[in-house]
Amino acid sequence: MSPTHNPDFESRLDRYAEILVRHGVDLRAGQEVFLHAEVAHRELALRVAEAAYDAGAGHVDLRFVDPRAIAQMIRRSQLERLETQHTEETAWLNRALVSRAALISLRGEEEPRLLPALAESHPERHAVYSRAASLKGKTFSNHGINRSLCPWVVAAGATPGWAARVFPDLEGDTALDRLWRCIFRFTAADRDDSVDYLAAKDRRLHGRRARLDALGIRELHVRGPGTDLRVGLSEKARWLGGSKVTADGRSFNANVPSEENFTTPDRRRTRGSLAATMPFRTKSGVLVEDLVMHFEAGRMTHFEAGRGADGFGRWVDTDEGARYLGEFALVGNDSPIAESGLFFEHTLFDENAWAHAALGQAYSSGLRGGEGLSQAELDACGANQSAIHTDIMFGSPEVTITATECSHGSATVLIERGEWAEPFRDPSL
Numbered sequence: 001m002s003p004t005h006n007p008d009f010e011s012r013l014d015r016y017a018e019i020l021v022r023h024g025v026d027l028r029a030g031q032e033v034f035l036h037a038e039v040a041h042r043e044l045a046l047r048v049a050e051a052a053y054d055a056g057a058g059h060v061d062l063r064f065v066d067p068r069a070i071a072q073m074i075r076r077s078q079l080e081r082l083e084t085q086h087t088e089e090t091a092w093l094n095r096a097l098v099s100r101a102a103l104i105s106l107r108g109e110e111e112p113r114l115l116p117a118l119a120e121s122h123p124e125r126h127a128v129y130s131r132a133a134s135l136k137g138k139t140f141s142n143h144g145i146n147r148s149l150c151p152w153v154v155a156a157g158a159t160p161g162w163a164a165r166v167f168p169d170l171e172g173d174t175a176l177d178r179l180w181r182c183i184f185r186f187t188a189a190d191r192d193d194s195v196d197y198l199a200a201k202d203r204r205l206h207g208r209r210a211r212l213d214a215l216g217i218r219e220l221h222v223r224g225p226g227t228d229l230r231v232g233l234s235e236k237a238r239w240l241g242g243s244k245v246t247a248d249g250r251s252f253n254a255n256v257p258s259e260e261n262f263t264t265p266d267r268r269r270t271r272g273s274l275a276a277t278m279p280f281r282t283k284s285g286v287l288v289e290d291l292v293m294h295f296e297a298g299r300m301t302h303f304e305a306g307r308g309a310d311g312f313g314r315w316v317d318t319d320e321g322a323r324y325l326g327e328f329a330l331v332g333n334d335s336p337i338a339e340s341g342l343f344f345e346h347t348l349f350d351e352n353a354w355a356h357a358a359l360g361q362a363y364s365s366g367l368r369g370g371e372g373l374s375q376a377e378l379d380a381c382g383a384n385q386s387a388i389h390t391d392i393m394f395g396s397p398e399v400t401i402t403a404t405e406c407s408h409g410s411a412t413v414l415i416e417r418g419e420w421a422e423p424f425r426d427p428s429l
Contacts, residue, residue: 009180016155016189017047019256021055023198024153025102026252029056032101034092039064040110041157048104061101063092071114074129075122082128086136093140096150102252103144103152107348110159115285119311127314130284134318134387146364147371148244151252156183156348165345186257186336186349202253205242208261208424212239212330212414216407217263220328220414222355224399225275226292231328231357232269234381235407236367239263247371259337259352262329264366266382268298270325274357278343278350278393279307286311287345291392298382299323300359316359321386326362331355331395332420338395347391354395355415360386 021027033052037045042064049060073085096103109115119126144150163175170178184190188197217237222229241261243251276291290306300323305312316322329351331338337353344350362383364370370378378385395401397418404411413421 012180012184012189013044013047014051015194016184016187017044017051019187019189019194019198020048020104020153020155021051023195024155024253024256025104025151026250027052027055027057027102027151028250030058031056032096032099033057033060033104034096034101035060035062035104035106037062037064037106037157038108038110038159039066040159041106041108044157045106048106052102052104061092061096063089067109067111067114070129071118074115074118074125079125079128082125083132085129086132090136090139093137093144097140097144100150100248103140103150105152105154106157107154108157108159108162108346111161112165112345113161116281116287119285123311123314126284130315131318131387134283138387141361145254148246148365151246151250152254153252153256154254154348155187155256156346158183162346166342182340182342182344182349186352188257198253202242205258205261208330208420209239209241211424212261212263215403215409215412217403217405218407219269219403219405221402221404222274222394222399223402224277224394224396227273227275227394227399229270229272229274229295230404231325232266232382233263233328234266234367234383236369236381237263237265238366238368240363240366244365255348255352257337257349257352259335260329260331260356262327262363262366264362264364264370264381264383265325265328265357266298267321267324267326267362267384268382270295270298274392274394276392276394277354277396277399279345280347280350280390280392281345282312282315282390283388284311284315286315288312293392295325298325315388315390318388319386321384322360322388322390324359324384324386325357326360326384326386326389327356327358327366327391329356329358329391330401330415332415332425333397333418334420334425338418350393351391354393354418355399355401356391356393356395359390359392360384360388 158179163179167175188194279289288308401415
């Protein structure tokens, strides 16, 4: 876990575990916790479980996955087993849904190069595995997430392998310590006033959300180097950010940390070009750099990439919806992750560094009353359907985002050259 195991580290790790349980899923007495982690996160997972029991959890169902075993399976297993190997995890997620459990997922790869290497050496077998993996949580996503039946949180745990990717010039223990310091800073686990600090940040995100909703935005225009994109929104579109509320009225924070305000675009109304300003990895493990996407009538018709083009092409051919936008998110340069100037190769952090758009599955919660809409009604609003959801960062100090069509006012600049425009930057929001 830590190269030193000093008292400061231990106390911050315990505070981090408590933040995930109380701020993340707002655990209630008697509620079950379904905790998912790599084997490399064993110590953090056990601390989270202990914090959950201290908060009154009825039971903690802890599921560990081993990426080495997964890699071995991709290389050697029968193809039909690759297609069905997520059956147990699907059933596990469905049990969480039925019991209305709190789901906590710890991310941070022990060996970040392992699965990407398999995408290169065994592309067809890796693709079979990835397609199956993209479907395993579909039911939980549709009901637990989109219908807000379960509180859930995704959070990060540092590993030596991940730390070496983020800080390649540092020695192993030093890099690991630096990565943990980043995690603690971004999640407020290094602050004695973490509860008050996170509450203030939540109020700020909700304040921005309310001001964005008040504009009645129908179209967004993104401009920057290599980018001239227009994204249309449904009349039912609403902005989200900060804590969410379950169907039974419980508040929770799905991402720790979170810096974004986001909405669900109309999949049919995206046109123009969008240049990624950061590298990113698909969930199949492919690293993509210098990506430029071109859209017509909502669909990404073609793209160029300096690295990872073949793997990205296979990924966006997963299904028809994989080439349409399912999310549009605003993040300004006041994000501490943006301020760090680091590329984490971890979606949880990188998507909270700068504004981003996601190809693939839409969040029905990004539409007013979306949790109760039928599939036909979601389709009528342009909510995209796909087995994938891939966040692609396009924000930077050179990017400006304007609400060009607003039902309740004139065109309004939201982010100018990476910085929130007035009044959105007001910390008292």
